[in-house]
Amino acid sequence: MRRTKVLPVDLAAESGHSGNDLGRNSRPSAPTVSVIIPSLNEAGNIPYVINTIPDWVDEIILVDGRSRDDTERVAKVLRPDVRIVQQARRGKGAALQAGLAEAKGEILIIMDADGSMDGAEIGAFRDALVAGADYVKGSRFATGGGSTDITKLRRFGDQGICLLIWLLFGARYTDGTYGFKGVWADRLDDIRIDTDGFEVELLIDIRAHRAGLNTVEVPCFETDRIHGSSNLNAVRDGFSCLRVILRERFRSYRVTTH
Numbered sequence: 258m259r260r261t262k263v264l265p266v267d268l269a270a271e272s273g274h275s276g277n278d279l280g281r282n283s284r285p286s287a288p289t290v291s292v293i294i295p296s297l298n299e300a301g302n303i304p305y306v307i308n309t310i311p312d313w314v315d316e317i318i319l320v321d322g323r324s325r326d327d328t329e330r331v332a333k334v335l336r337p338d339v340r341i342v343q344q345a346r347r348g349k350g351a352a353l354q355a356g357l358a359e360a361k362g363e364i365l366i367i368m369d370a371d372g373s374m375d376g377a378e379i380g381a382f383r384d385a386l387v388a389g390a391d392y393v394k395g396s397r398f399a400t401g402g403g404s405t406d407i408t409k410l411r412r413f414g415d416q417g418i419c420l421l422i423w424l425l426f427g428a429r430y431t432d433g434t435y436g437f438k439g440v441w442a443d444r445l446d447d448i449r450i451d452t453d454g455f456e457v458e459l460l461i462d463i464r465a466h467r468a469g470l471n472t473v474e475v476p477c478f479e480t481d482r483i484h485g486s487s488n489l490n491a492v493r494d495g496f497s498c499l500r501v502i503l504r505e506r507f508r509s510y511r512v513t514t515h
């Protein structure tokens with residue numbers, strides 16, 4: 258089984274670990290950046306989220322999951338240049354499919370709209386990608402990261418998912434369910450999201466690994482959701498995660514040559 262090394266950001270450039278080099282050499286040193294934000298009834302949180310996003314981000318895409326509140330209007334009032342994208346089906350995975358398909362940036366960052374992620378951390382994602390990573394995972398459990406939001410049940414579930422991904426795919430990740438991620442647009446075809454729910458987080462991780470993407474984790478700090486409550490159901494979505502892990506394990510892959 259081929260292994261993807263997961264490296265702290267400062268080791269990425271000097272590691273020599275590489276996936277498929279196609280396109281990497283021609284990447285810009287000052288890439289354009291799109292931020293994709295799946296949002297479902299987040300009107301109370303979206304001002305905070307948008308205000309944390311650095312000025313140098315070129316494009317903000319808000320994928321609205323048919324919110325019943327003022328999410329879209331609040332976002333537009335705050336940042337008139339926010340692009341609103343509608344999704345075809347329900348779920349965070351469906352939202353990411355729609356948002357990523359519309360994004361124009363060379364680097365694509367995914368973050369939540371609940372106020373638990375700090376847009377100031379986007380800089381670390383961009384730096385790791387410019388330094389040579391194809392795909393960057395935010396991790397609450399890497400050294401330097403943390404969370405005030407995670408429950409014991411979710412931490413236990415996350416550890417189980419990381420263990421399964423290691424045993425079944427050989428990828429050593431410290432966080433299996435965090436939604437703060439970054440990827441070069443030229444690698445999107447390797448990931449090809451085809452699931453609609455919260456299990457999308459680990460689907461991306463597994464596919465990135467199996468496609469040989471140079472993956473780097475950056476430590477992140479997750480705070481409590483500001484308003485409202487989580488849409489995730491630990492049991493229902495836990496089973497969806499298991500289903501995706503097994504489906505991916507028994508799915509045949511075109512192996513990327515190095």
Ligand SMILES: Nc1nc2c(ncn2[C@@H]2O[C@H](COP(=O)(O)OP(=O)(O)O)[C@@H](O)[C@H]2O)c(=O)[nH]1
Nearest residue numbers: 295296297320321322348349352369370487488
């Ligand atoms: N567009 C869209 N966004 C969603 C959907 N479900 C969840 N989200 C967003 O995905 C992010 C993570 O969801 P959240 O409920 O906070 O889950 P948790 O962080 O795992 O507790 C938030 O920004 C939600 O608004 C959906 O069906 N459509």
Ligand SMILES: [Mg+2]
Nearest residue numbers: 369371373482
């Ligand atoms: Mg959340």
